[in-house]
Every structure is written in structure tokens, then in C-alpha cells.
Amino acid sequence: MRVFVDKCHHTKEEAYLFPEMEKSDIPDSRELITSLKNEHEEGRQYVSRIERAVSEKEEHRELPTLVENSRAYIQLLTLHIDKEENNLFPMADAYLSQVVQKDLLESFEAVETEIIGPGKHEEFHRWLHAMGEVYAKPR
Ligand SMILES: [Fe+2]
Numbered sequence: 001m002r003v004f005v006d007k008c009h010h011t012k013e014e015a016y017l018f019p020e021m022e023k024s025d026i027p028d029s030r031e032l033i034t035s036l037k038n039e040h041e042e043g044r045q046y047v048s049r050i051e052r053a054v055s056e057k058e059e060h061r062e063l064p065t066l067v068e069n070s071r072a073y074i075q076l077l078t079l080h081i082d083k084e085e086n087n088l089f090p091m092a093d094a095y096l097s098q099v100v101q102k103d104l105l106e107s108f109e110a111v112e113t114e115i116i117g118p119g120k121h122e123e124f125h126r127w128l129h130a131m132g133e134v135y136a137k138p139r
Helices: 002-023 029-055 063-095 098-116 120-135
Strands: none
Touching (some): 002 029, 002 063
């Protein structure tokens, strides 16, 4: 979660997409971007609490803390992704020029290779699908 969600996705938005949108002064974008940044921060707090809960020795693990924060994180990310896909990305697509979008894509790819590591994104996807097969099967 720290690498795939935070370093990979949030870095691309916070370091490149949000500043570019703010620079372009897109109508109604400021409030949306502020709320998305706040949600990133809220997500980091859930992940820290989850990390603390699982890093304890098994007999001291606070399972209610783990479950409570995991559920809250899932709920936060579900709404966050929906907000980005239905509001932020269409807005960016409509207002940012093709040249800017191409530059952003190059910056995103640099994040993948320089910060995350070549092939890591695909590795995370394979790993998440494998986890989904085990843990997200309908009962
Ligand atoms: Fe985000």
C-alpha cells in the first residue's frame, strides 16, 4: 500500500497532475484538488495505523484496530477513486492540452522507472490479482 498506492499513484498526482491543473486555473478544480489531497493524507494515516497493528507480535496485535482501519481505508479509496475517475480525470482531459498531457505521461513513466522500479507496477498488479483470487472470492 505504501509503494503501490502512495508512492506510485499519489506521487504522480501530487508532484505532477495537481500542480499542472492548479497552474492552468481550471474552473472548480481547486476545491476538488484540496479534497483529494486531504484524502491522500487521511489514507496515509489509515495505512500507518494498519502497519502498526500488523507489525506487533502476534499475541499483541490489535485486530479490531486492523479491521477498523482497513475497512475505513477501503471505503476512503473507493470514494476517492470514483471522484478521480468521474471528476478529476475528465476535467484534466478537457482542460490540459495534448502537449501538457504528453509531458505528464512522460513524468508518470519516470516515476515508474526511477521511484518504483522497472516492471514493479505490473508485478504489483499480478500480485493484487493473485490476492484477489484468494481473499476477494464471493462466499
Ligand atoms: Fe488520488
